[in-house]
Amino acid sequence: MNLINDSDRHMARMMCVMALKSSEDTARRVARQHLSAAQNGIAQGRIAYGWVRKGEHKGQLVPDEADLVVRIYQDFMSGESAYAIAKRFNVEGIKPPEARTWSSNMINKMLRNPRYAGMVAYGGRHRVGGTRVDDGWSLVLFDDDGRPYLGSWEPIITPKLWSQVQFELQRRRQEAGIHLGKARPAPVRKYFLSGILRCSKCDRGLVGHAYKQRKTGKVVRDYICPPTVQGGCGGTAIAASTTDAAIEEAISAFLRKQLRTAADNQESAADAITALQARVDQDLARKSDLIQRWSSGTLHETGLSEEDYFAMLSGLN
Ligand SMILES: [Zn+2]
Structure with missing residues:
Protein backbone atom coordinates (compact mmCIF):
# COMPACT_ATOMS: atom_id res chain seq x y z
CA MET A 1 0.00 0.00 0.00
CA ASN A 2 1.05 3.57 -0.59
CA LEU A 3 0.50 5.44 2.64
CA ILE A 4 0.75 8.85 0.98
CA ASN A 5 -2.53 7.98 -0.72
CA ASP A 6 -5.66 8.74 1.31
CA SER A 7 -7.72 5.65 0.48
CA ASP A 8 -4.73 3.34 1.02
CA ARG A 9 -4.17 4.91 4.39
CA HIS A 10 -7.78 4.31 5.32
CA MET A 11 -7.39 0.69 4.23
CA ALA A 12 -4.25 0.35 6.40
CA ARG A 13 -6.14 1.56 9.47
CA MET A 14 -8.90 -0.96 8.93
CA MET A 15 -6.45 -3.81 8.41
CA CYS A 16 -4.63 -2.96 11.63
CA VAL A 17 -7.82 -2.88 13.63
CA MET A 18 -8.75 -6.30 12.22
CA ALA A 19 -5.30 -7.72 12.92
CA LEU A 20 -5.34 -6.47 16.51
CA LYS A 21 -8.79 -7.95 17.03
CA SER A 22 -7.81 -11.38 15.76
CA SER A 23 -4.57 -11.48 17.76
CA GLU A 24 -6.55 -10.58 20.89
CA ASP A 25 -9.01 -13.39 20.17
CA THR A 26 -6.15 -15.88 19.86
CA ALA A 27 -4.58 -14.67 23.10
CA ARG A 28 -7.91 -15.05 24.90
CA ARG A 29 -8.43 -18.59 23.58
CA VAL A 30 -4.93 -19.70 24.58
CA ALA A 31 -5.35 -18.12 28.03
CA ARG A 32 -8.62 -19.99 28.54
CA GLN A 33 -6.98 -23.35 27.71
CA HIS A 34 -4.17 -22.67 30.17
CA LEU A 35 -6.65 -21.64 32.86
CA SER A 36 -8.70 -24.81 32.54
CA ALA A 37 -5.55 -26.97 32.74
CA ALA A 38 -4.48 -25.04 35.84
CA GLN A 39 -7.89 -25.49 37.48
CA ASN A 40 -7.63 -29.23 36.95
CA GLY A 41 -4.34 -29.23 38.84
CA ILE A 42 -2.26 -30.19 35.83
CA ALA A 43 1.32 -28.96 36.01
CA GLN A 44 2.05 -26.53 33.22
CA GLY A 45 5.25 -25.29 31.68
CA ARG A 46 8.61 -26.37 33.06
CA ILE A 47 8.45 -28.61 36.13
CA ALA A 48 10.10 -26.93 39.09
CA TYR A 49 13.23 -28.10 40.94
CA GLY A 50 12.25 -30.86 43.38
CA TRP A 51 10.35 -33.07 40.95
CA VAL A 52 11.41 -35.22 37.96
CA ARG A 53 11.48 -32.84 35.01
CA LYS A 54 11.58 -35.23 32.04
CA GLY A 55 10.65 -38.72 30.88
CA GLU A 56 8.49 -41.51 32.23
CA HIS A 57 8.49 -40.41 35.90
CA LYS A 58 7.91 -36.73 35.12
CA GLY A 59 6.34 -34.93 38.09
CA GLN A 60 7.46 -37.43 40.75
CA LEU A 61 9.31 -36.21 43.81
CA VAL A 62 13.13 -36.22 43.78
CA PRO A 63 13.96 -36.76 47.50
CA ASP A 64 17.41 -35.08 47.45
CA GLU A 65 16.09 -32.01 45.66
CA ALA A 66 12.99 -31.88 47.90
CA ASP A 67 15.27 -31.89 50.99
CA LEU A 68 17.16 -28.96 49.53
CA VAL A 69 13.93 -27.03 48.90
CA VAL A 70 12.93 -27.56 52.55
CA ARG A 71 16.37 -26.34 53.59
CA ILE A 72 15.96 -23.16 51.50
CA TYR A 73 12.61 -22.37 53.16
CA GLN A 74 13.93 -23.09 56.65
CA ASP A 75 17.17 -21.14 56.19
CA PHE A 76 15.20 -18.20 54.86
CA MET A 77 12.86 -18.23 57.86
CA SER A 78 15.84 -18.38 60.22
CA GLY A 79 16.88 -14.99 58.84
CA GLU A 80 19.22 -15.77 55.96
CA SER A 81 19.05 -13.84 52.71
CA ALA A 82 18.48 -15.44 49.31
CA TYR A 83 21.96 -14.26 48.37
CA ALA A 84 23.58 -15.99 51.37
CA ILE A 85 21.73 -19.24 50.63
CA ALA A 86 22.80 -19.20 46.97
CA LYS A 87 26.40 -18.43 47.91
CA ARG A 88 26.56 -21.29 50.42
CA PHE A 89 25.10 -23.80 47.95
CA ASN A 90 27.78 -22.79 45.44
CA VAL A 91 30.52 -23.22 48.06
CA GLU A 92 29.13 -26.66 48.96
CA GLY A 93 29.20 -27.59 45.26
CA ILE A 94 25.46 -28.36 45.03
CA LYS A 95 24.34 -28.39 41.39
CA PRO A 96 21.43 -26.08 40.54
CA PRO A 97 18.70 -26.79 37.97
CA GLU A 98 19.76 -25.95 34.40
CA ALA A 99 22.47 -23.46 35.29
CA ARG A 100 26.07 -23.53 36.43
CA THR A 101 25.70 -21.72 39.73
CA TRP A 102 22.93 -20.76 42.14
CA SER A 103 21.77 -17.14 42.12
CA SER A 104 19.68 -15.16 44.59
CA ASN A 105 17.14 -14.68 41.82
CA MET A 106 16.66 -18.48 41.57
CA ILE A 107 16.25 -18.79 45.34
CA ASN A 108 13.73 -15.91 45.40
CA LYS A 109 11.69 -17.53 42.64
CA MET A 110 11.64 -20.83 44.55
CA LEU A 111 10.53 -19.07 47.75
CA ARG A 112 7.56 -17.56 45.92
CA ASN A 113 6.48 -20.64 43.95
CA PRO A 114 3.08 -21.87 45.31
CA ARG A 115 3.66 -25.30 43.69
CA TYR A 116 5.98 -26.24 46.54
CA ALA A 117 2.97 -26.02 48.88
CA GLY A 118 0.81 -28.05 46.47
CA MET A 119 -1.10 -25.04 45.20
CA VAL A 120 -1.67 -24.26 41.55
CA ALA A 121 0.31 -21.30 40.23
CA TYR A 122 -1.19 -19.31 37.43
CA GLY A 123 0.17 -16.10 35.98
CA GLY A 124 -2.06 -15.73 32.94
CA ARG A 125 -5.08 -13.55 32.30
CA HIS A 126 -8.45 -14.12 34.00
CA ARG A 127 -6.98 -12.76 37.19
CA VAL A 128 -8.36 -10.00 39.32
CA GLY A 129 -6.07 -7.69 41.23
CA GLY A 130 -3.68 -10.27 42.63
CA THR A 131 -0.72 -9.34 40.48
CA ARG A 132 -0.50 -5.95 42.23
CA VAL A 133 1.27 -7.55 45.14
CA ASP A 134 4.60 -9.01 44.13
CA ASP A 135 4.74 -12.10 46.35
CA GLY A 136 3.79 -15.73 45.82
CA TRP A 137 0.14 -15.14 46.73
CA SER A 138 -0.32 -13.17 43.54
CA LEU A 139 0.47 -16.39 41.62
CA VAL A 140 -2.04 -18.62 43.45
CA LEU A 141 -5.21 -19.54 41.61
CA PHE A 142 -8.38 -19.47 43.78
CA ASP A 143 -11.74 -21.08 43.04
CA ASP A 144 -15.08 -19.30 43.44
CA ASP A 145 -15.20 -20.28 47.12
CA GLY A 146 -11.84 -18.65 47.77
CA ARG A 147 -9.97 -21.93 48.20
CA PRO A 148 -6.67 -22.35 46.38
CA TYR A 149 -6.76 -24.90 43.57
CA LEU A 150 -4.61 -27.86 44.55
CA GLY A 151 -2.23 -29.56 42.14
CA SER A 152 -2.01 -33.24 41.26
CA TRP A 153 1.60 -33.36 42.47
CA GLU A 154 3.10 -34.18 45.86
CA PRO A 155 3.81 -30.99 47.86
CA ILE A 156 7.23 -30.37 49.43
CA ILE A 157 6.44 -27.51 51.83
CA THR A 158 3.41 -27.14 54.15
CA PRO A 159 1.02 -24.31 53.17
CA LYS A 160 1.65 -22.67 56.55
CA LEU A 161 5.45 -22.52 56.16
CA TRP A 162 4.96 -21.27 52.62
CA SER A 163 2.60 -18.51 53.83
CA GLN A 164 5.04 -17.46 56.52
CA VAL A 165 7.75 -17.15 53.89
CA GLN A 166 5.49 -14.88 51.80
CA PHE A 167 5.03 -12.56 54.78
CA GLU A 168 8.71 -12.61 55.51
CA LEU A 169 9.42 -11.72 51.85
CA GLN A 170 6.99 -8.79 52.08
CA ARG A 171 8.40 -7.65 55.40
CA ARG A 172 11.98 -7.63 54.08
CA ARG A 173 10.94 -5.79 50.93
CA GLN A 174 9.24 -3.10 52.97
CA GLU A 175 12.23 -2.89 55.26
CA ALA A 176 14.44 -2.38 52.22
CA GLY A 177 12.13 0.43 51.08
CA ILE A 178 10.80 -1.41 48.04
CA HIS A 179 7.10 -0.64 47.72
CA LEU A 180 4.56 -3.15 46.57
CA GLY A 181 3.35 -3.10 43.02
CA LYS A 182 6.22 -1.02 41.69
CA ALA A 183 7.89 -3.38 39.25
CA ARG A 184 10.62 -2.57 36.75
CA PRO A 185 9.67 -0.30 33.84
CA ALA A 186 8.15 -2.01 30.81
CA PRO A 187 10.57 -2.75 27.97
CA VAL A 188 10.52 -0.25 25.12
CA ALA A 263 -17.08 12.86 28.87
CA ASP A 264 -20.69 13.20 30.00
CA ASN A 265 -20.32 10.67 32.79
CA GLN A 266 -16.82 11.76 33.72
CA GLU A 267 -17.40 13.38 37.09
CA SER A 268 -19.56 10.68 38.58
CA ALA A 269 -17.08 8.12 37.22
CA ALA A 270 -14.17 9.77 39.02
CA ASP A 271 -16.04 9.64 42.33
CA ALA A 272 -16.98 6.03 41.77
CA ILE A 273 -13.35 5.13 41.01
CA THR A 274 -12.09 6.81 44.19
CA ALA A 275 -14.70 4.98 46.26
CA LEU A 276 -13.91 1.63 44.62
CA GLN A 277 -10.17 2.14 45.06
CA ALA A 278 -10.67 2.83 48.77
CA ARG A 279 -12.70 -0.35 49.07
CA VAL A 280 -10.11 -2.41 47.23
CA ASP A 281 -7.36 -1.09 49.52
CA GLN A 282 -9.44 -1.86 52.61
CA ASP A 283 -10.26 -5.39 51.40
CA LEU A 284 -6.62 -6.08 50.50
CA ALA A 285 -5.57 -5.06 54.01
CA ARG A 286 -8.25 -7.28 55.59
CA LYS A 287 -7.27 -10.20 53.35
CA SER A 288 -3.61 -9.79 54.25
CA ASP A 289 -4.47 -9.71 57.98
CA LEU A 290 -6.69 -12.79 57.64
CA ILE A 291 -4.09 -14.85 55.77
CA GLN A 292 -1.46 -13.81 58.30
CA ARG A 293 -3.63 -14.99 61.21
CA TRP A 294 -4.28 -18.28 59.44
CA SER A 295 -0.63 -18.90 58.61
CA SER A 296 0.60 -18.03 62.09
CA GLY A 297 -2.12 -20.13 63.75
CA THR A 298 -3.75 -17.26 65.67
CA LEU A 299 -7.11 -17.52 63.90
CA HIS A 300 -8.87 -18.72 67.07
CA GLU A 301 -7.96 -15.48 68.91
CA THR A 302 -10.57 -13.71 66.81
CA GLY A 303 -13.06 -16.54 67.32
CA LEU A 304 -12.76 -17.77 63.74
CA SER A 305 -12.68 -21.41 62.59
CA GLU A 306 -10.93 -22.69 59.44
CA GLU A 307 -14.33 -22.84 57.77
CA ASP A 308 -14.98 -19.16 58.61
CA TYR A 309 -11.54 -18.38 57.27
CA PHE A 310 -12.22 -19.83 53.82
CA ALA A 311 -15.68 -18.26 53.71
CA MET A 312 -14.25 -14.82 54.53
CA LEU A 313 -11.35 -15.24 52.12
CA SER A 314 -13.85 -16.09 49.42
CA GLY A 315 -15.85 -12.96 50.10
CA LEU A 316 -12.71 -10.83 50.04
CA ASN A 317 -11.47 -12.42 46.83
ZN1 LIG B 1 6.41 -11.90 2.01
Whole structure:
Protein backbone atom coordinates (compact mmCIF):
# COMPACT_ATOMS: atom_id res chain seq x y z
CA MET A 1 0.00 0.00 0.00
CA ASN A 2 1.05 3.57 -0.59
CA LEU A 3 0.50 5.44 2.64
CA ILE A 4 0.75 8.85 0.98
CA ASN A 5 -2.53 7.98 -0.72
CA ASP A 6 -5.66 8.74 1.31
CA SER A 7 -7.72 5.65 0.48
CA ASP A 8 -4.73 3.34 1.02
CA ARG A 9 -4.17 4.91 4.39
CA HIS A 10 -7.78 4.31 5.32
CA MET A 11 -7.39 0.69 4.23
CA ALA A 12 -4.25 0.35 6.40
CA ARG A 13 -6.14 1.56 9.47
CA MET A 14 -8.90 -0.96 8.93
CA MET A 15 -6.45 -3.81 8.41
CA CYS A 16 -4.63 -2.96 11.63
CA VAL A 17 -7.82 -2.88 13.63
CA MET A 18 -8.75 -6.30 12.22
CA ALA A 19 -5.30 -7.72 12.92
CA LEU A 20 -5.34 -6.47 16.51
CA LYS A 21 -8.79 -7.95 17.03
CA SER A 22 -7.81 -11.38 15.76
CA SER A 23 -4.57 -11.48 17.76
CA GLU A 24 -6.55 -10.58 20.89
CA ASP A 25 -9.01 -13.39 20.17
CA THR A 26 -6.15 -15.88 19.86
CA ALA A 27 -4.58 -14.67 23.10
CA ARG A 28 -7.91 -15.05 24.90
CA ARG A 29 -8.43 -18.59 23.58
CA VAL A 30 -4.93 -19.70 24.58
CA ALA A 31 -5.35 -18.12 28.03
CA ARG A 32 -8.62 -19.99 28.54
CA GLN A 33 -6.98 -23.35 27.71
CA HIS A 34 -4.17 -22.67 30.17
CA LEU A 35 -6.65 -21.64 32.86
CA SER A 36 -8.70 -24.81 32.54
CA ALA A 37 -5.55 -26.97 32.74
CA ALA A 38 -4.48 -25.04 35.84
CA GLN A 39 -7.89 -25.49 37.48
CA ASN A 40 -7.63 -29.23 36.95
CA GLY A 41 -4.34 -29.23 38.84
CA ILE A 42 -2.26 -30.19 35.83
CA ALA A 43 1.32 -28.96 36.01
CA GLN A 44 2.05 -26.53 33.22
CA GLY A 45 5.25 -25.29 31.68
CA ARG A 46 8.61 -26.37 33.06
CA ILE A 47 8.45 -28.61 36.13
CA ALA A 48 10.10 -26.93 39.09
CA TYR A 49 13.23 -28.10 40.94
CA GLY A 50 12.25 -30.86 43.38
CA TRP A 51 10.35 -33.07 40.95
CA VAL A 52 11.41 -35.22 37.96
CA ARG A 53 11.48 -32.84 35.01
CA LYS A 54 11.58 -35.23 32.04
CA GLY A 55 10.65 -38.72 30.88
CA GLU A 56 8.49 -41.51 32.23
CA HIS A 57 8.49 -40.41 35.90
CA LYS A 58 7.91 -36.73 35.12
CA GLY A 59 6.34 -34.93 38.09
CA GLN A 60 7.46 -37.43 40.75
CA LEU A 61 9.31 -36.21 43.81
CA VAL A 62 13.13 -36.22 43.78
CA PRO A 63 13.96 -36.76 47.50
CA ASP A 64 17.41 -35.08 47.45
CA GLU A 65 16.09 -32.01 45.66
CA ALA A 66 12.99 -31.88 47.90
CA ASP A 67 15.27 -31.89 50.99
CA LEU A 68 17.16 -28.96 49.53
CA VAL A 69 13.93 -27.03 48.90
CA VAL A 70 12.93 -27.56 52.55
CA ARG A 71 16.37 -26.34 53.59
CA ILE A 72 15.96 -23.16 51.50
CA TYR A 73 12.61 -22.37 53.16
CA GLN A 74 13.93 -23.09 56.65
CA ASP A 75 17.17 -21.14 56.19
CA PHE A 76 15.20 -18.20 54.86
CA MET A 77 12.86 -18.23 57.86
CA SER A 78 15.84 -18.38 60.22
CA GLY A 79 16.88 -14.99 58.84
CA GLU A 80 19.22 -15.77 55.96
CA SER A 81 19.05 -13.84 52.71
CA ALA A 82 18.48 -15.44 49.31
CA TYR A 83 21.96 -14.26 48.37
CA ALA A 84 23.58 -15.99 51.37
CA ILE A 85 21.73 -19.24 50.63
CA ALA A 86 22.80 -19.20 46.97
CA LYS A 87 26.40 -18.43 47.91
CA ARG A 88 26.56 -21.29 50.42
CA PHE A 89 25.10 -23.80 47.95
CA ASN A 90 27.78 -22.79 45.44
CA VAL A 91 30.52 -23.22 48.06
CA GLU A 92 29.13 -26.66 48.96
CA GLY A 93 29.20 -27.59 45.26
CA ILE A 94 25.46 -28.36 45.03
CA LYS A 95 24.34 -28.39 41.39
CA PRO A 96 21.43 -26.08 40.54
CA PRO A 97 18.70 -26.79 37.97
CA GLU A 98 19.76 -25.95 34.40
CA ALA A 99 22.47 -23.46 35.29
CA ARG A 100 26.07 -23.53 36.43
CA THR A 101 25.70 -21.72 39.73
CA TRP A 102 22.93 -20.76 42.14
CA SER A 103 21.77 -17.14 42.12
CA SER A 104 19.68 -15.16 44.59
CA ASN A 105 17.14 -14.68 41.82
CA MET A 106 16.66 -18.48 41.57
CA ILE A 107 16.25 -18.79 45.34
CA ASN A 108 13.73 -15.91 45.40
CA LYS A 109 11.69 -17.53 42.64
CA MET A 110 11.64 -20.83 44.55
CA LEU A 111 10.53 -19.07 47.75
CA ARG A 112 7.56 -17.56 45.92
CA ASN A 113 6.48 -20.64 43.95
CA PRO A 114 3.08 -21.87 45.31
CA ARG A 115 3.66 -25.30 43.69
CA TYR A 116 5.98 -26.24 46.54
CA ALA A 117 2.97 -26.02 48.88
CA GLY A 118 0.81 -28.05 46.47
CA MET A 119 -1.10 -25.04 45.20
CA VAL A 120 -1.67 -24.26 41.55
CA ALA A 121 0.31 -21.30 40.23
CA TYR A 122 -1.19 -19.31 37.43
CA GLY A 123 0.17 -16.10 35.98
CA GLY A 124 -2.06 -15.73 32.94
CA ARG A 125 -5.08 -13.55 32.30
CA HIS A 126 -8.45 -14.12 34.00
CA ARG A 127 -6.98 -12.76 37.19
CA VAL A 128 -8.36 -10.00 39.32
CA GLY A 129 -6.07 -7.69 41.23
CA GLY A 130 -3.68 -10.27 42.63
CA THR A 131 -0.72 -9.34 40.48
CA ARG A 132 -0.50 -5.95 42.23
CA VAL A 133 1.27 -7.55 45.14
CA ASP A 134 4.60 -9.01 44.13
CA ASP A 135 4.74 -12.10 46.35
CA GLY A 136 3.79 -15.73 45.82
CA TRP A 137 0.14 -15.14 46.73
CA SER A 138 -0.32 -13.17 43.54
CA LEU A 139 0.47 -16.39 41.62
CA VAL A 140 -2.04 -18.62 43.45
CA LEU A 141 -5.21 -19.54 41.61
CA PHE A 142 -8.38 -19.47 43.78
CA ASP A 143 -11.74 -21.08 43.04
CA ASP A 144 -15.08 -19.30 43.44
CA ASP A 145 -15.20 -20.28 47.12
CA GLY A 146 -11.84 -18.65 47.77
CA ARG A 147 -9.97 -21.93 48.20
CA PRO A 148 -6.67 -22.35 46.38
CA TYR A 149 -6.76 -24.90 43.57
CA LEU A 150 -4.61 -27.86 44.55
CA GLY A 151 -2.23 -29.56 42.14
CA SER A 152 -2.01 -33.24 41.26
CA TRP A 153 1.60 -33.36 42.47
CA GLU A 154 3.10 -34.18 45.86
CA PRO A 155 3.81 -30.99 47.86
CA ILE A 156 7.23 -30.37 49.43
CA ILE A 157 6.44 -27.51 51.83
CA THR A 158 3.41 -27.14 54.15
CA PRO A 159 1.02 -24.31 53.17
CA LYS A 160 1.65 -22.67 56.55
CA LEU A 161 5.45 -22.52 56.16
CA TRP A 162 4.96 -21.27 52.62
CA SER A 163 2.60 -18.51 53.83
CA GLN A 164 5.04 -17.46 56.52
CA VAL A 165 7.75 -17.15 53.89
CA GLN A 166 5.49 -14.88 51.80
CA PHE A 167 5.03 -12.56 54.78
CA GLU A 168 8.71 -12.61 55.51
CA LEU A 169 9.42 -11.72 51.85
CA GLN A 170 6.99 -8.79 52.08
CA ARG A 171 8.40 -7.65 55.40
CA ARG A 172 11.98 -7.63 54.08
CA ARG A 173 10.94 -5.79 50.93
CA GLN A 174 9.24 -3.10 52.97
CA GLU A 175 12.23 -2.89 55.26
CA ALA A 176 14.44 -2.38 52.22
CA GLY A 177 12.13 0.43 51.08
CA ILE A 178 10.80 -1.41 48.04
CA HIS A 179 7.10 -0.64 47.72
CA LEU A 180 4.56 -3.15 46.57
CA GLY A 181 3.35 -3.10 43.02
CA LYS A 182 6.22 -1.02 41.69
CA ALA A 183 7.89 -3.38 39.25
CA ARG A 184 10.62 -2.57 36.75
CA PRO A 185 9.67 -0.30 33.84
CA ALA A 186 8.15 -2.01 30.81
CA PRO A 187 10.57 -2.75 27.97
CA VAL A 188 10.52 -0.25 25.12
CA ARG A 189 9.57 -1.67 21.73
CA LYS A 190 10.97 0.19 18.80
CA TYR A 191 8.77 -1.63 16.28
CA PHE A 192 5.35 -1.84 17.82
CA LEU A 193 3.69 -3.41 14.76
CA SER A 194 6.22 -6.29 14.40
CA GLY A 195 4.31 -9.53 13.82
CA ILE A 196 1.00 -7.64 13.56
CA LEU A 197 1.56 -6.31 10.04
CA ARG A 198 1.52 -9.09 7.44
CA CYS A 199 3.19 -9.42 4.07
CA SER A 200 0.61 -8.98 1.28
CA LYS A 201 2.49 -11.50 -0.89
CA CYS A 202 3.15 -14.41 1.49
CA ASP A 203 1.23 -13.53 4.71
CA ARG A 204 4.34 -13.83 6.91
CA GLY A 205 4.42 -11.34 9.84
CA LEU A 206 6.64 -8.36 9.05
CA VAL A 207 9.58 -7.65 11.35
CA GLY A 208 11.47 -4.51 12.29
CA HIS A 209 14.67 -3.78 10.38
CA ALA A 210 17.07 -0.85 10.62
CA TYR A 211 19.84 0.12 8.22
CA LYS A 212 22.12 3.10 7.57
CA GLN A 213 21.43 5.06 4.42
CA ARG A 214 24.70 5.21 2.44
CA LYS A 215 24.36 8.77 1.18
CA THR A 216 23.14 10.54 4.31
CA GLY A 217 24.35 8.16 7.01
CA LYS A 218 20.90 8.35 8.61
CA VAL A 219 19.37 5.27 10.24
CA VAL A 220 16.17 4.20 8.48
CA ARG A 221 13.67 1.90 10.12
CA ASP A 222 11.48 -0.42 8.04
CA TYR A 223 9.06 -3.27 8.50
CA ILE A 224 10.23 -6.00 6.15
CA CYS A 225 9.16 -9.48 5.08
CA PRO A 226 12.06 -11.70 6.23
CA PRO A 227 14.08 -13.69 3.64
CA THR A 228 13.02 -17.18 2.54
CA VAL A 229 15.31 -18.91 5.09
CA GLN A 230 13.28 -17.24 7.85
CA GLY A 231 9.91 -18.22 6.40
CA GLY A 232 9.11 -15.07 4.41
CA CYS A 233 9.45 -14.06 0.78
CA GLY A 234 11.66 -10.98 1.23
CA GLY A 235 9.42 -9.10 -1.16
CA THR A 236 7.90 -6.41 1.08
CA ALA A 237 9.36 -3.40 2.87
CA ILE A 238 7.44 -0.48 4.35
CA ALA A 239 8.73 2.61 6.15
CA ALA A 240 8.27 2.20 9.92
CA SER A 241 7.84 5.90 10.71
CA THR A 242 5.00 6.42 8.19
CA THR A 243 3.27 3.21 9.19
CA ASP A 244 3.55 3.87 12.91
CA ALA A 245 2.24 7.40 12.39
CA ALA A 246 -0.81 6.13 10.47
CA ILE A 247 -1.63 3.67 13.24
CA GLU A 248 -1.10 6.25 15.95
CA GLU A 249 -3.43 8.57 14.11
CA ALA A 250 -6.06 5.85 13.89
CA ILE A 251 -5.70 4.91 17.54
CA SER A 252 -5.97 8.49 18.77
CA ALA A 253 -9.03 9.06 16.57
CA PHE A 254 -10.57 5.96 18.12
CA LEU A 255 -9.70 7.11 21.64
CA ARG A 256 -11.02 10.63 21.01
CA LYS A 257 -14.31 9.10 19.95
CA GLN A 258 -14.39 6.94 23.10
CA LEU A 259 -13.57 9.93 25.29
CA ARG A 260 -16.33 12.06 23.78
CA THR A 261 -18.88 9.42 24.75
CA ALA A 262 -17.38 9.11 28.21
CA ALA A 263 -17.08 12.86 28.87
CA ASP A 264 -20.69 13.20 30.00
CA ASN A 265 -20.32 10.67 32.79
CA GLN A 266 -16.82 11.76 33.72
CA GLU A 267 -17.40 13.38 37.09
CA SER A 268 -19.56 10.68 38.58
CA ALA A 269 -17.08 8.12 37.22
CA ALA A 270 -14.17 9.77 39.02
CA ASP A 271 -16.04 9.64 42.33
CA ALA A 272 -16.98 6.03 41.77
CA ILE A 273 -13.35 5.13 41.01
CA THR A 274 -12.09 6.81 44.19
CA ALA A 275 -14.70 4.98 46.26
CA LEU A 276 -13.91 1.63 44.62
CA GLN A 277 -10.17 2.14 45.06
CA ALA A 278 -10.67 2.83 48.77
CA ARG A 279 -12.70 -0.35 49.07
CA VAL A 280 -10.11 -2.41 47.23
CA ASP A 281 -7.36 -1.09 49.52
CA GLN A 282 -9.44 -1.86 52.61
CA ASP A 283 -10.26 -5.39 51.40
CA LEU A 284 -6.62 -6.08 50.50
CA ALA A 285 -5.57 -5.06 54.01
CA ARG A 286 -8.25 -7.28 55.59
CA LYS A 287 -7.27 -10.20 53.35
CA SER A 288 -3.61 -9.79 54.25
CA ASP A 289 -4.47 -9.71 57.98
CA LEU A 290 -6.69 -12.79 57.64
CA ILE A 291 -4.09 -14.85 55.77
CA GLN A 292 -1.46 -13.81 58.30
CA ARG A 293 -3.63 -14.99 61.21
CA TRP A 294 -4.28 -18.28 59.44
CA SER A 295 -0.63 -18.90 58.61
CA SER A 296 0.60 -18.03 62.09
CA GLY A 297 -2.12 -20.13 63.75
CA THR A 298 -3.75 -17.26 65.67
CA LEU A 299 -7.11 -17.52 63.90
CA HIS A 300 -8.87 -18.72 67.07
CA GLU A 301 -7.96 -15.48 68.91
CA THR A 302 -10.57 -13.71 66.81
CA GLY A 303 -13.06 -16.54 67.32
CA LEU A 304 -12.76 -17.77 63.74
CA SER A 305 -12.68 -21.41 62.59
CA GLU A 306 -10.93 -22.69 59.44
CA GLU A 307 -14.33 -22.84 57.77
CA ASP A 308 -14.98 -19.16 58.61
CA TYR A 309 -11.54 -18.38 57.27
CA PHE A 310 -12.22 -19.83 53.82
CA ALA A 311 -15.68 -18.26 53.71
CA MET A 312 -14.25 -14.82 54.53
CA LEU A 313 -11.35 -15.24 52.12
CA SER A 314 -13.85 -16.09 49.42
CA GLY A 315 -15.85 -12.96 50.10
CA LEU A 316 -12.71 -10.83 50.04
CA ASN A 317 -11.47 -12.42 46.83
ZN1 LIG B 1 6.41 -11.90 2.01
